[in-house]
Amino acid sequence: MSLLNVGARALMANQMALQTTGNNIANVNTAGYSRQSVAFQTATGQNMGNGYIGNGVDVATIMRNFSELLSRQATAATAVSASDTARSQSLNQMQEVFSGGKSGLGTAISDMMNAFGDVASAPSDASARQVVLTRMNELAARFRGASAQLDELDYSTRQQMSNDVNVVNSLAEQVAALNAQISRAAATGQTPNDLLDKRDQLVRDINKYVQTSTVDGGDGSISLFIGGSQPLVLGQSTAKLSLQESKEYPGSGKMAVYFQQTGGQSIELTSAMIGGGEVAGLLQFQNNDLNEGRNLLGRMTIAIGDALNTQNQLGLTLSGEKGGALFNIPLTTSGVTTGGQWAQPNTPSVTVTDSTALNASDYKIVFGDDAPRGKVVRLSDGKTTSFNDMADLNSKRIDGLQFELKAEGARGQSVLFQPLRTAAQQVQSMVHSGNDLAAANPVAASIRSLGDAGLRMGGIQVGKGFEAAALPDPTTLSFSKDADGKVSYTITPAPTPAPPAPGGIASTGTYISGQAIELAAGLKVSLTGTPAVDGGESDTVSFGANTNYSADTGNASSFLALRDAVVFDGSTTLSDGFSAAMAQVGTRTQSAQYAATLSASIVKNLEADRMGVSGVNLDEEAAKLLQFQQAYQASAKMLQVAQGIFDSVISAVGR
Template sequence: MSLLNVGARALLANQAALQTAGHNIANVSTPGYSRQTVVLQTVQGQFTGGGYIGKGVDVQTIQRNHSELLTRQSTAASAVDAGDTVRMDRLRQLQEVFSGGTSGIGASINDMMNALSDVVSAPTDLTARSVALTRMDETAARMRDASQRLDEIGYTVAEQLKGSMLTVNSLAKNIAGVNEQIARAKGNGQPANDLLDQRDQLIRELNQHIQTSQVAADDGSVSVFVAGSQPLVLGSKAAELSIGDPADFGAGSGQKVLYFQQPGSATKVELNESMLGGGQVAGLLRFQNNDLAEGRNLLGRMAVAISESMNSQNKLGLTLNGQPGENLFAPINLGNAVAGTSNTSGATMGLQVADPTKLQASSYEIAFTGATTGSVTRHSDNKVFVFATMADLQTIMANDGLALTDGGPPPLTPFPGAAASDKFLVNPLVGAAALLQSLQYSPTDLAAANPVNAAMGTANGGTLQLASLKATGEPAGLVLPPNANPAALPPIAGGIQLQFNAGPPTTYDVLNRGTNPPTTVATAQPYTAGQPINFNGWQITLKGAPKSGDTVTVGNATDPQYSDWYKRDTGNASALMALRDVPMFDNATLADGFASAMAQVGTRTQSAQFAAELSSSIAANLERDRTAVSGVNLDEEAARLIQYQQAYQASAKMIQIAQNIFDTLIQGLGR
């Protein structure tokens, strides 16, 4: 009987080994499956006077070939890889918006500015004027199109985040359910290998969306935590995650955050984005809140700068009809700052462009510690500026090209202040590109002419020469020189005259010839050759040395004494064209501004690509190490099948021999 028992145990043990090898082969392509191995143990022998006689073999357990350390490292690395990869993919889409070539925004801006050169060459050519206005319309259209494409990318990201939330919450519930099954199965004293594999695979899938950490419990369950310490799964209970607007500024911030809600609780906890680690959700939030926001700010800054600078300059010139120029583009309303949801003062903060050349592609958070004190945080570089008075605050914002108003109807007044602990989010450029719209379509409405002209005195004896004359509108707007009135008695000559005294030092007096006799406006003003002279919103630059009594008269271009000369003048068209060389975008000129934006987005994309390649390599190496321990090798399993088959056949032979011996023994006893 002992021999029969030994053979039966061996037969069952080898049958279990064959079944386990077959199970491994069947699951060779199953995601997350860990190779299983039969662990055999010797049955304690029976003591006799001649020593211990063996009683065969038993199956101790089915061992799961698994390394907890490698599994966790591989899971964490794959989470980082997923976050870096999805961000890189979205940045590539963003880079396509900021692409070069003839169809890009940069080409349209250059074409717009270069078209003005034909107007300078032929100011009465209506075709040249029409082409310039058409180029402006094309630039506005491409800006709007680019803004729409950014909105589409943002919509796609939002939908992907919603899908990730559904998947995350479903996976969390599944993990909680498997936890419960494992805890029940642990009572039988043997590990539930397939359930453990299933849970590990669910955790790996969860980490593709959001990085987690795990803590094992004594009952065999695993607690899953997100953002460092928030329990997404505790035993058989799962919490929920959701995407929403930040609590401090709400939907007006344009940002998205991740919320955590414990089971049975109505309170949602806003999770810190910097604590999320890897996973697609973290990568998408980083893209949404940083990369896409910067792209919108870069595009919006260009739109606002083009609109403000070209509108201001065109309004300083004269049209073919002799009328002051009007806006070339629809003025872009920057709107109001977003008030914090916990503000107590009810104050409204309006935004205006103070200087388009100083605008930063950034948003700002203004936090008040008192009615007129607080700090400004610039989000693009996280620099903090402290202000002690409202004048300090206005200066800080003016340095970045903005002015703060009370946000009420005209006439606008400076922002008066707020209550302590009030906060405001200044985000003026995000949607600006979508508002860029060309207004002028008639070629006669392009204000190409200078509104003022200059003439040297016919009796001048010095070497004075006109270097430049232009309208600036600074500091308080343009005031044109008075027209002549030959019908008056005595006749009024008109214009503003500069009358020089050779000195030393060389000086000039300013005379208003709109009255008779002329009125002296200023006397003994110092003259330096090549130094601009500013007066009433226009600027004249002279070269050479005057003699006493030399004069220069600046006249109104529409004065009848100058006939229709303004139709052939191109002073303002030249000033419009000169805007392309004005530093506007972090020291980049208007012509090079889009190239600068391309470089910024391209640098982000390249950095994200490097990060994705590195994280992918690390994740692949760790997964290879994990599968080296847990993966199924078909050649090895085939060899084991042969080994266990032979052992099974030998065990069966043992039973057969035992049976023959037993039959012989019975027959012998029967005689």
């Protein structure tokens, strides 16, 4: 009987081993499945008086091949990789808005500036003027189109985040339900391997969207925390995540994930608090990268539009009138805040006072413990500018911006300003007739020469800050020569203010052929050749109001000169502005791609380590099939032998 029992035990044990191996093979492609193994143990022997005789084998349990450490490492790395990948993919889409080629913004800017060259060559040519208007309309449309592309990318990003949040809520409920099943199963003393695999896979899936930390509940259940300490799953109960606009700055477009337990208050979670997962990457893109793209586009719109507006307003139209603005650009925007004292009509505002000093950034005014003192924070790099009170703040010019708060802030309050965000969306061409292009200078010059005309007019350049009233009519340039032959010029009447007053202009100076001479604020003239000087007389140049505006092209030439004028960052010219923005976006995209590639490589390695423990190897399982098959056949043979012996005994006893 003992041999029969041993054989029966062996047969059952090897049958379970075969079934477990077959289950491994069947689930080789099942996501999250952990390889299972049969743990054998020797059955307790029987004391026969002269020693213990074995009673065969028992199956202790079906063991799950699983490493908690490797699983945690792979799950955390997956969250980081998902965040990097989502951000990289979104940046690749944004980079297309700042791409080059014939359909790009850079080409539209160049085409418009080059069109002024034809007006400079033929100021009365209606077709040349119409081409400029067409190019201006094209540029405005390109700006609006680029802004619309960013808006569409913003919308799709929000939709993706909203879908991801709904998926996380659904997965969290499934984890809580599995917690209940696993706790009941664990109470029997055995481990429910398949349920554990399913739950661990759900946890890995959640971490593709938001990063979590896991805490063992001690009864077979687990708790999942996000944002450091917020319990998404606590045993068999779950919290909810939702995607909403930031409550701190309503209307700013900045999004946040909100965590809320049943009956509790909602808590805002930033991308930094979430840590990893696709939602964190998309939040970082939407609130930072996309916002920078909008600011770069808005700064370009305002800087170029303001430069062209200013130049056109300095010149004279074909009818002799002062030119107007070419583009409608928003120079004043409102701040966003929840402070009740800043409600209408006391809404905070920011105004662009110098478009060449703009930074592609949002700004935040923060009031500290000693309010109304506070600081202005440039959010792109954290640079701060302190102020003492509202009068001090309103008097400051920060990065070409003037901030105005009509009410004081209290401790801890803040105001967000986005002066560039919507500029490209709103830009419009305002000139519809070629006659309204101010191609002529408001100032004309005439040269009186003592003899042969050795002095020639190089050009009059009217720039920002010029006021016609500041130049007396007439104003003359006369010349003198010293004993060494050095030629000097004298401006009559002397410009005001004179040095050392701020902005003062010297009434005399050394004449150098081709070098610009400043006559008044924003007005320069360049002369070539050598002026004649005879005793107390010399060649003279007289300046006054331009009456030949229909044939003059001085301001059109000034438009062309804007191509090389510095209008960005104190060093970048108008013609290079788009290239600089494209390079900035490209650098950020390349950095994100590198981070995504690196984190994906880390995930691959850690996942390989995890699968080395938990994964199913078909070759190994096939070998085990043969091993357990032979053991099963041997066990059956043992039963056959025991049956034969038993039959022999019965036969002998029966006689």
